[in-house]
Amino acid sequence: MNANKQTTIDRYPTSLRLLHWVRAVIITGLLWAGWHMTGMNDEVASKFELYYPWHKSFGVLAFLLVLTQIAVRFFTPNIPQPLATLMPYEQMLSRLIQRVMYALLVIVPLMGYSMSSTFTLSDGVFFFGVNLPELLPKNDDWFVVFQLLHKVFAYTLLALIVLHIAGALKHRFYDKDPRNDVLRRML
Numbered sequence: 089m090n091a092n093k094q095t096t097i098d099r100y101p102t103s104l105r106l107l108h109w110v111r112a113v114i115i116t117g118l119l120w121a122g123w124h125m126t127g128m129n130d131e132v133a134s135k136f137e138l139y140y141p142w143h144k145s146f147g148v149l150a151f152l153l154v155l156t157q158i159a160v161r162f163f164t165p166n167i168p169q170p171l172a173t174l175m176p177y178e179q180m181l182s183r184l185i186q187r188v189m190y191a192l193l194v195i196v197p198l199m200g201y202s203m204s205s206t207f208t209l210s211d212g213v214f215f216f217g218v219n220l221p222e223l224l225p226k227n228d229d230w231f232v233v234f235q236l237l238h239k240v241f242a243y244t245l246l247a248l249i250v251l252h253i254a255g256a257l258k259h260r261f262y263d264k265d266p267r268n269d270v271l272r273r274m275l
Contacts, residue, residue, distance in 0.1 A: 099273050101164055107157040108274055114150045115193070118143060119246055141214055144204060148215045151197035158190065173267045174259075182255065182270075185248055192245040199238035207231040 099105070125139035161167060170179040204213045205224040213220045224230070259268040
């Protein structure tokens with residue numbers, strides 16, 4: 089092997105690519121459902137009989153998927169590094185956005201769980217028919233805090249997702265250097 093030739097990993101492992109795209113679809117659905125259901129009138133039966141239970145179930149699923157993704161990523165030795173062809177600020181911004189997104193992908197569902205656990209009128213958090221234990225005491229004052237945090241962090245996550253997608257599309261279609269195409273690593 090040539091000493092000057094550097095071995096690079098071009099694509100993420102199949103397991104991480106699959107987890108990424110499944111989670112992306114679920115998170116997109118959760119963001120849409122959360123926005124849609126909170127805008128619905130409380131008299132609409134489907135708001136509490138359909139939207140909230142499914143939102144909670146898929147929220148728990150998204151939480152479990154991101155924990156799985158973090159574990160797989162931690163135990164996978166060959167993860168692609170930021171492309172050397174990107175500008176240093178782009179590499180730094182990419183790392184920062186990715187880390188904050190991972191943090192929010194854990195925090196947002198925890199705030200949602202905390203909302204359901206503390207709300208006095210909540211019937212709990214169901215995970216596709218299984219009633220999960222409520223670890224926090226009922227307290228509507230805390231519910232208001234968790235509700236605000238869930239909303240603020242969810243919108244922050246949405247903004248970072250938009251930046252993430254915009255960055256990937258910029259590198260794929262706008263950059264003059266085709267080696268900057270980061271999207272191919274996830275396809």
